[in-house]
Amino acid sequence: MTVMTKGPMRGSPTPWSYTFIRILFKFVLKIFYGTIVVENAHLIPETGQPCIVCANHSNSLTDALLLVTSIPSKKRNMLRLTAKATQFGHKTFTSWLIESAGTVPIKRRKDSVDGSVDNSDAMLKLMEALETGDAVCLFPEGMSRYHPTIAPLKTGVARLVSDVVSRNRNNPDFQISVLTCSITYMHRQHFRSDVLVTFHEPMKFRARDNPGLLSPVDYDNIKRLTAQLHEKISRGTIDSPSWDLVRTAKLATRIYAPLGTRMSLGDYVRVIRTFLDAFKHFEDLNTENPVNRNGTTNIPEAAQKELRHDLKTYQDQLSQWGIKDDRIRRPLPRHIIVQRIFIRLIWSTSLLTISLPGLLLWLPVFGTTFIAVHNFKKTGPIFDTWDEIAQYKLIYGLLSGICVWIIAVILTWPIAPFSTVLVPAFMWMTLRWFEDAVSAFRAFTALCQLLWVGKPTLKSMHDRRKDLHSRLMNLAVHSLGLPINPESFFVAAGGREKGRVKGPWDSTARYFSLKRRRKRDWNETLRLYDKVDYPNDDSY
Structure with a gap:
């Protein structure tokens, strides 16, 4: 299927609930964590440029909230999130939080009785959002884990890039960026510890420049791109x-x-x-x-x-x-x-x-x-x-x-x-x-x-x-x-x-x-x- 994107892409309007959540949790995260350092925010593609943000996933919902608050609103008006489907449909604050921000539910094999899932509807929603000029957030590890090492990445991000580029192969101006991000918690669950969020140079894909990703795609190309994503994310954090x-x-x-x-x-x-x-x-x-x-x-x-x-x-x-x-x-x-x-x-x-x-x-x-x-x-x-x-x-x-x-x-x-x-x-x-x-x-x-x-x-x-x-x-x-x-x-x-500080006055002022x-x-x-x-x- 080929889709022609007409006119400039401006991205979806920002839901009021998303703006509320971003302001609220920017305040909460600054209280919980002593310092949140964001590196290379200037590399973030601006609103209207299709973008997939993918990061390591070691701290459950906190990772998503951290990305939402770390990406300046002047750069992106919103970040469309994904979350495991089991977090939807509950009468809890967390469930409301996830659903009201326009989050897309992703089904996991481990949550299915027979181990089979169908995420075709979710992937379609993500492709349509990208074609609108939105930024979507994916955690390619597939699940959050309390481990010192990054898990082998799933191929979902690479397959999404392949699908959306293939859908727009006849549009020479269509370009999608993959913005990798490394999140490093000094002590992820401890009060007043510090966090580093490092954005890396985005990878950009056009149909004419990446014929190997056009359908029917060679799966080796998908695996190769996934390996590149893993390397970029891993190099920016403590992966042991x-x-x-x-x-x-x-x-x-x-x-x-x-x-x-x-x-x-x-x-x-x-x-x-x-x-x-x-x-x-x-x-x-x-x-x-x-x-x-x-x-x-x-x-x-x-x-x-x-x-x-x-x-x-x-x-x-x-x-x-x-x-x-x-x-x-x-x-x-x-x-x-x-x-x-x-x-x-x-x-x-x-x-x-x-x-x-x-x-x-x-x-x-x-x-x-x-x-x-x-x-x-x-x-x-x-x-x-x-x-x-x-x-x-x-x-x-x-x-x-x-x-x-x-x-x-x-x-x-x-x-x-x-x-x-x-x-x-x-x-x-x-x-x-x-x-x-x-x-x-x-x-x-x-x-x-x-x-x-x-x-x-x-x-x-x-x-x-x-x-x-x-x-x-x-x-x-x-x-x-x-x-x-x-x-x-x-x-x-x-x-x-x-x-160390420069002198007594600087020490007192900062203290x-x-x-x-x-x-x-x-x-x-x-x-x-x-x-x-x-x-x-x-x-x-």
Whole structure:
């Protein structure tokens, strides 16, 4: 079947519910996640240009909401989403949310009794939307999964490109773009962690330039395009065969670019990925040496396996003591440790004290989400439930937060015009103070641990770290092609979101910023302990 698209394509009008959802969840996501960094938004094709947005899928509905809010409305008026058909037709807020945004239901074989599905109607709707000039969102993994690795991609995106190009083969002006996107969560389900959304250069397809995709299409061409999509998405995120490798690559990054290095979240993720690629080679028994960016190998396999083992042992010891690598890198005299213990204790106590009134407003929100997530975890194994934890926290946190806001306004009805704005503002400032209080308390407990561990043991750990740093720098610089001086390099590269600041005034201004607190560690979450461990790999 051939379709001729006449006239300029302007895209479908934006439903009011979609605009409402985009504004609402942009606000909610900014509260739940400490920082959301969007890279290369200028690469997004504008409204009226047919576009398929495809990304990795590790966080259920949260992935879709993140894409909706990360794509500027000036670029695309809307993003037509897809979701599993089992989420439609329920009398729940989540179901209403999905349906009202014009989402297209996709049937999955695993949800069918006999394992057979027919998505021809859904694919037709997507093709018609593309021919109108819309952008549609597909997650080519086929399902959301709580795994450290990206699943093999389904061929749906490639087949959709083939079908829509074939339908418009007689229109020389028709062009469709495939915009790949990599989503990286530092800790996908934890409050106030950080997120990176990286858009890649779009792949563009016209009938005259891609005869191999015109029907009847050779399936090898479909598989080849799918492999290209997998490579582009995978290269922009932390894609690992095991959680243990993720943990080791993050530690290697912290030793190579120590705490305080001014680097963007994108640079941080790419350095992790570089170390991860080196370590991944030794998961494959047929690979003897890690390959650097120039395609050469320098480091013997035995030395790299030993390095991985020593890094794991070092991180295990840090986790047991509850301290960061930076405490070992820069050893402090005992009198300085004692002095800082008192300072951190006073500061954390003071911040907690001024946070208490506002925490009474947050208590119902925290309690509701905790109970909801606790009960949800009981419904299935880790791999089938943990990918929806962030979604549950967002939805239940939103609903309970709205209830708290309404009740607070009713209780202060005589000044309702003021309390309507002041209550959420006060809750936001409470969250800022509470984050600082928790951060100060983490520092307090770590300093106490340093006293408990003792000077001789810390000296031994410091010597071990110096050895690890030397071996890592050899791997990073001579085998992986990373900069020899990361602190200077990433400052010049423009890493301004976190890390060291220019002076006392800049430090104070950013510390008390209303927008977000100044964190020095991209791995930080709103926890009383540093989150460095992951589920056991045998849980899967």
